[in-house]
Amino acid sequence: NHLAALVKQAILNAQNTGALPAFALPDVFVERPQKKEWGDFSTSLPLKLAREAKRAPLQIAQTLAAHFPADDTVARVTATAPGFVNIILSEAWLAHQVETILAQGAHVGDVEPTRREKIQVEYVSANPTGPLHIGGGRNGAIGDTLANVLAANGHDVQREFYINDNGSQIRLFGASVFARYAQALGRDEPFPEKGYQGAYVIEMGKTIAQEHGEKYSxxxxxxxxRELGQMGIAAVLEGYAKTLARMGVQFDNWFSERSLHESGLFAQVFEILQGxxxxxxxxxxxWFAAQELGEDxxxxxxxSPQVIAEPDERPTYLASDVAYVWNKLVVRGFDRAIYIWGADHHGDVPRVLAAARALGLDPxxxxxxLHQFVNLKRGGELIKMSKRAGEFVTMDELLDEVGPDAVRFMLISQHANTTMDFDLELAKKQSDENPVYYVQYAHARIxxxxxxxxxxxxTSDGGDVSLLTHPAELELIREILRLPEVVELAATKLEPHHLPHYAIELAGIFHSFYKQCRVVSSDPxxxxxxxxxxxxxxAAKNTLARTLNLIGVRAPETM
Known part of the structure; x- marks a missing residue:
């Protein structure tokens, strides 16, 4: 914002001297240049002003550079074709920022929002019918990290797990648990077709038989x-909470789908749609007449028209989604509701947005x-995952083998819309090839x-930061100062993968600095x-620690 204000002042200066004609001041955007050698920041504003100023873009850029106001932040300003104004920051100012970073402490990277919002992020929300798999883990890592960066941008953020406890899969899960329970009692109970066959269901049935005997038979x-289904759900959710806590994923609220129907909220929303x-x-x-709103x-x-007030019967997932969006935006008053879904739910997106419009809400x-799937690989071989067949690697098994830090870092290291290959062998390596090890090692080295x-x-007592003039020192300072930009970018675009990318770059620049500049010398x-x-x-340690904290992994003192 400060640099953008300086660009505006350059326009005014040029207009006041007659070097540029009079025109209304436009919005100014200053960003990192396409080429590093151009400087620290750049604006393409002259390209947009050419018609209004009746001058060539490069001429406008040269005029702005010549009329740029003096400022302690800026060393010099240049113009490059076809019409860029490039800003090179003052080395003295850069060095002084080390003191600023140290003073910010744990709040380094925080961004003051233009408008503070009340935002809900809902994530994981896996069907509570079995142990969590890696897709749910990726969902949790994305959602929790996104909540972290939104909070760092000054927003009021709530983290929610939506409990799918009202659908046909839940009834099938209850039937699966009942069958295993009856079998544990020695009864010849047929297992439901397409039931959940994992060993965890067998163990659940045995536990219920031991603790409750013939009660449910x-x-x-x-x-x-119904009761065994709810008991099974409670056990699975308890497991989810423990598993997710291992990788630092937390929730402020666990919200039951059933409550939307039992509270009468769906009936209320249904009346709105009817009206x-x-x-x-x-x-x-x-049916929801989505075609009236332009849907296919x-x-x-x-x-069935008879079951609106009977929550155990047949409202669809869409019925719950309609009531849920009303609950979020109207009942609880969130400014924005962010859902993190697996890509297999892409077909539901237009209907939920159409439902919001139908209810008079701003979509x-x-x-x-949406996030894509994760392919888990061991020795180059894909590992298959299927809850119902019971053949999958659970998140707990993955966390046991690889460790929470590597799992969480890896799961947000790529754009959510990218199908991810999770390499177990790479995640366990204690070398520079493993990105989380590389970043954590930089912190531990500092x-x-x-x-x-x-x-x-x-000690650093009385240290004079103006002595920091070596190119490697200045490059490290420049990279440290990028954290607020990365935090703002991740929150604006809702893309948490920018954080691990930044952490890797910062660690690399620190390692380069360390090779070139001896930090501690006993020579007077x-x-x-x-x-x-x-x-x-x-300051570098402070910035790395905050970045790792936002990602949701440890910043170790030793390794």
Whole structure:
């Protein structure tokens, strides 16, 4: 913003001297240049002003460079074809920023928002029918990291897990648990077709049989299926919470789908749709008239007109989605509701947005982010995953083998829309090939430098940062200062993968600096530069630690 204001002042200066004609000041955007050698920041504004100023873009750029106001932040300004104004920051100003970074402490990288929003991020929300797999892990890592960067941008963020406890899969899960329970009692109970066959269901059935005996075999079957289903869901959700906590994924709220129906909220929302003539009865069901809103086809809302007030019957997932978006934006008043979904749910996106429009809500307040699948590889071989067949590597097994830090870092290291190959062997390597090891090692190395200096009685007290003039020192400072930009970019684009990319780049630049500049020297002649460099590496450590904290992994002091 400060540099953009300087560009505007350059326009005014040029207009006041007659070097540019009078015209209304445009919005100015300053960004990193396409080529590093052009400078620290650049603007393409002259390309946009050419017609209004009746001059060639390069001439406008040269005029702005010549009329750029003097400022402590800026060393010089240049113009390059076809019409860029390039800004090179002052080395003295850069060096002074080390003190600023140190003063910011744990809040380094925080961004002051233009408008503070109340935002909900809903993530994972896996069907509670079995242990969490790697797709749910990727969802959790993306959602939790995104919540972190939104909070760092000054927003009021709530993290929510939506419990799918009202659909046909839940009934099938209840039937699967009941069958294993009955079999554990020695009964010849047939297993449901397409039931959940994993060993975890067998163990669940055995545990229930041991703790409750014949209790569920003696009650009406429908009641037993329902109660065992809910018992199974509770056990699975408890497991989810423990698994996700291992990788640092937390929630402020666990929201039950059933509550949307039991509270009467769906019935209330249904009346709104009816009042707008956006429901239609046909083929023994009630449909959401999505075609009236420009969608390709209508969608089933309730499978039978008689069951609107009966939550155990047949409202569809869409029925719950409609009530849920109303609950988020109206009942709880979030400015934005962000959903993190697997790519297999892409077909539901238009209908949910159409439902928001149907309810009179601004669909831009509903953001649905899709993430692609994760291929888990061991020795170059793909590992198959299927909950119902019971053949999959659980997140707990993955965390046991690889470790929480590597898992979480890797799962957000690529754009969510990219299918990911998770290489187990790479994730376990303790070498520069493993990106999380590479970044954490940089942090641990800095911690070691500071510790050894302190042990020998050398501190940064009184360090003069103006002595930091070596190109490697200045490059490290420039990279440290990029964190707020990365945090803002990740929050604006809702793309948390920018954080691990930045962490890798910062670690690389630190390692390069460390090779070129000796930090601690016992030579009295080097005392001043040692104190200054200790401040610089402390600022780098602070920035790396905050970046790792936002990603959701540890910043180790030793490795």
């Amino acid at each position: 003696q009650m009406p079957r429908d009641q037993a299926l 707008k003539n956006l429901t239609v009865e046909k083929d023994g069901a009630i 086809k209508d969608a089933v809302l309730v499978r 831009s307040r509903v953001i649905i982010l 911690a070691s430098i500071l510790k050894k200096a302190a042990e020998t009685g050398i 002649a080097d005392a001043a530069i040692t104190r200054a460099r200790l401040k610089l590496v402390a």
